Amino acid sequence: MSVQSANATLIATCAGGLETVLEKEITDRGWQVTSGVAGAVRFAGSGFVPAEANIVLRTASRILVPVTAGRVRSYDELYRLTSRIDWPRLAPPTYSIGVTVISSDRDVSDTRFATLRVKDAIVDVQRRRTGKRSRIERRAPDIGVVAHVADGSAEISLDSTGRPLHIRGYRTEAGTAPLRETVAAGMVLLSGWDRVSPLLDPFCGSGTILIEAALIAAGVHPGIQRDDFAFLRWPGADRTAFEQLRATLRSPRRPEPEEVPDGDGGAPQSPPIRGADRDAAVLQVARRNAERAGVSDLITIDHRDFFAEPAGDTGGILLTNPPYGERMELEDSAAFYGRLGDHLKHHYRGSTAWILSANRAAMKHIGLRTSAKLPLFNGGLESRLYRIALF
Numbered sequence: 260m261s262v263q264s265a266n267a268t269l270i271a272t273c274a275g276g277l278e279t280v281l282e283k284e285i286t287d288r289g290w291q292v293t294s295g296v297a298g299a300v301r302f303a304g305s306g307f308v309p310a311e312a313n314i315v316l317r318t319a320s321r322i323l324v325p326v327t328a329g330r331v332r333s334y335d336e337l338y339r340l341t342s343r344i345d346w347p348r349l350a351p352p353t354y355s356i357g358v359t360v361i362s363s364d365r366d367v368s369d370t371r372f373a374t375l376r377v378k379d380a381i382v383d384v385q386r387r388r389t390g391k392r393s394r395i396e397r398r399a400p401d402i403g404v405v406a407h408v409a410d411g412s413a414e415i416s417l418d419s420t421g422r423p424l425h426i427r428g429y430r431t432e433a434g435t436a437p438l439r440e441t442v443a444a445g446m447v448l449l450s451g452w453d454r455v456s457p458l459l460d461p462f463c464g465s466g467t468i469l470i471e472a473a474l475i476a477a478g479v480h481p482g483i484q485r486d487d488f489a490f491l492r493w494p495g496a497d498r499t500a501f502e503q504l505r506a507t508l509r510s511p512r513r514p515e516p517e518e519v520p521d522g523d524g525g526a527p528q529s530p531p532i533r534g535a536d537r538d539a540a541v542l543q544v545a546r547r548n549a550e551r552a553g554v555s556d557l558i559t560i561d562h563r564d565f566f567a568e569p570a571g572d573t574g575g576i577l578l579t580n581p582p583y584g585e586r587m588e589l590e591d592s593a594a595f596y597g598r599l600g601d602h603l604k605h606h607y608r609g610s611t612a613w614i615l616s617a618n619r620a621a622m623k624h625i626g627l628r629t630s631a632k633l634p635l636f637n638g639g640l641e642s643r644l645y646r647i648a649l650f
C-alpha cells in the first residue's frame with residue numbers, strides 16, 4: 260500500500276455536522292467526493308493525496324485509506340473478511356499494530372470482541388505467512404487499522420493520520436471548556452465569514468475560534484507544522500516526497516492589501532479578528548496559543564467582560580461559544596442567555612451572531628429570532644450553531 264498511489268480513494272472522517280463544509284474543502288482542492296455518510300466523506304484524487312489531505316483539510320478528524328469491504332453478519336465473518344488482506348505487505352510483523360472497531364451494527368455490536376477478532380485475523384495471517392506476528396500497541400501503533408461495521412457490512416481501512424487532526428499542536432494549554440480545533444474551523448466555514456469583515460469572539464477562552472479564523476484568513480494549512488503523521492511510519496514511506504510536498508504547500512497566502520478594509524487615511528489596518536474574555540489567565544493562554552500557531556499578529560485580544568459596553572465593533576460577525584451552563588443551574592443559565600440576548604440586541608445592531616451552544620433549554624431564553632440551527636458535535640457533545648441576525 261503506497262500513500263502515493265496514482266488514484267486513491269480515501270475517507271475523511273469528521274465531527275457530526277461538519278460534513279458539508281468538509282465536502283466543500285475537498286472539492287475546492289480539486290478532489291472528487293464520491294459519497295458521504297454521517298461523520299465521513301469518501302473522496303478520490305490523484306497524487307500524494309493522503310499526505311496532502313492530512314495537511315490541508317481543516318475540518319477532517321482523520322484520513323483513512325480503505326483496504327477492503329464486504330458483507331459481515333457475525334464476528335466470524337468479520338474475522339474472515341480481515342483474513343483476506345495481504346497483511347505481511349501492509350503490516351510486516353516488525354511493525355506494531357493497533358485496531359479500532361466502530362460499529363452501529365446489530366449483529367456485530369460488541370466492539371471489544373470485534374476488535375479482538377480483527378486483531379486475531381491480522382496476526383494469524385502474519386504468523387501463517389512469516390512465522391512472526393506484530394506487537395499490539397494501543398496508543399501510537401505503527402499501523403492503525405480501523406474497521407467500520409454497519410448494516411451488515413464492514414470496511415477495513417488504514418489510519419493515515421495517527422494523532423487526530425483536531426490536535427493541531429498549537430494548543431498545548433487550554434481553558435476549561437475548549438472547543439475542538441476542527442469544530443472551531445468548521446464554525447468559521449459554516450458562518451460563511453468572508454475573511455475580511457470584522458470577526459469577534461467575546462467569550463474567546465483559549466482562542467481556538469480566533470486562531471482558526473486567522474489561519475483561514477492567512478491561507479495557512481492547519482497541518483503544515485506537523486511531521487508525525489501515521490503514514491510516515493508505514494513500510495516504504497517516502498519522507499523526501501512528503502517534505503517536498505510540505506515545501507510546496509508551506510508558503511502562506513496572507514490577505515492581499517486590497518482585501519483588507521482601509522482605515523481613514525488608507526493606512527493598512529490589522530486584520531479584524533478580535534477576541535475577549537473576562538478571565539485574564541485564560542487570555543494569556545490564548546496569546547501563547549496564537550504565538551505557537553504563528554498568527555498572533557492577526558489577532559487582537561482584550562480583557563473584557565462581555566456585558567460591559569462594546570468598543571464600537573459592530574457590523575461584522577460575532578462567532579462564539581459562550582459558557583454552556585455546565586456548572587450553572589438552569590435558572591442561572593436561562594438568566595445568562597437572557598442577558599446575552601439583550602446585550603446583543605442593544606449593542607451589536609448590524610452584526611450577525613453565530614452562537615454554539617449545547618444548552619437548548621437555556622438558548623430558548625435568548626429572546627432573539629434564530630435564522631439557522633445547525634447541529635454540531637464538539638467532542639461527542641451534541642451542540643447547535645445558531646445564527647442570529649441583529650437588526
Ligand SMILES: C[S@@+](CC[C@H](N)C(=O)[O-])C[C@H]1O[C@@H](n2cnc3c(N)ncnc32)[C@H](O)[C@@H]1O
Nearest residue numbers: 437438462463464465467536537538564565582
Ligand atoms: C466555553 S468557554 C470558551 C472556550 C473557547 N472557545 C476555547 O476554545 O477555549 C467560555 C468562556 O467564556 C468566558 N466568560 C464567561 N462569562 C464571561 C463574560 N461575562 N464576559 C466575557 N467572558 C466570559 C469564560 O471565562 C470562558 O473562557
